[in-house]
Amino acid sequence: MWVGIQHLHGSFRYIVLLLLVAALVLAFRGLSGKKPFTEGQRKVTLWALIATHIQLVLGLILYLGQWGMYSLMLQDMSNPEARFKALEHPVGMILGIVCITLGYSLSKRAGTDKGKHVRVAIWMGLGLLIVFAQIPWPFMKSFGSW
Numbered sequence: 001m002w003v004g005i006q007h008l009h010g011s012f013r014y015i016v017l018l019l020l021v022a023a024l025v026l027a028f029r030g031l032s033g034k035k036p037f038t039e040g041q042r043k044v045t046l047w048a049l050i051a052t053h054i055q056l057v058l059g060l061i062l063y064l065g066q067w068g069m070y071s072l073m074l075q076d077m078s079n080p081e082a083r084f085k086a087l088e089h090p091v092g093m094i095l096g097i098v099c100i101t102l103g104y105s106l107s108k109r110a111g112t113d114k115g116k117h118v119r120v121a122i123w124m125g126l127g128l129l130i131v132f133a134q135i136p137w138p139f140m141k142s143f144g145s146w
């Protein structure tokens with residue numbers, strides 16, 4: 001069962017990244033062209049948020065469900081692989097997801113369309129950078145894929 005959820009969590013990253021990029025492209029285009037924040041754009045931004053939260057739930061299931069293994073890794077912080085898997089990846093991702101959530105909820109409260117574009121661009125942009133950096137890309141980590 002863990003392998004199945006692990007594959008789902010691993011593959012779902014592409015959907016998360018694609019939707020975040022789409023929400024950001026729309027926000028930046030809106031900024032430069034003084035375009036309205038349309039209902040379609042709101043939906044794309046909401047889907048990016050939902051996909052990110054699905055990924056959070058899958059990650060929490062994997063982490064807490066295999067807590068025995070991750071709690072042992074937490075005692076081995078001098079090992080970069082254990083530190084990344086048990087600490088940096090989950091904590092970094094939660095921070096990125098907080099930024100992405102802020103982007104959606106602050107944009108909802110903004111009074112003008114420009115305010116909505118700016119808030120999505122800043123918070124979702126920051127969230128995307130953090131999430132991207134915490135993905136175990138084989139080209140970024142010396143220990144390769146998980």
Ligand code: HEM
Nearest residue numbers: 006010013055056059060062063090093094131136145146
């Ligand atoms: C947008 C957020 C996230 C993205 C894009 C993401 C992405 C990934 C990727 C690409 C892998 C490697 C999968 C593989 O190669 O098999 C992975 C593994 C993992 N992630 Fe995440 N992750 C996210 C959030 C989280 C969170 C919030 C947690 C925990 C609180 C978490 C816990 C894990 C665990 C435990 C694994 C290892 C699975 C295993 O080997 O059993 N992830 N993640």
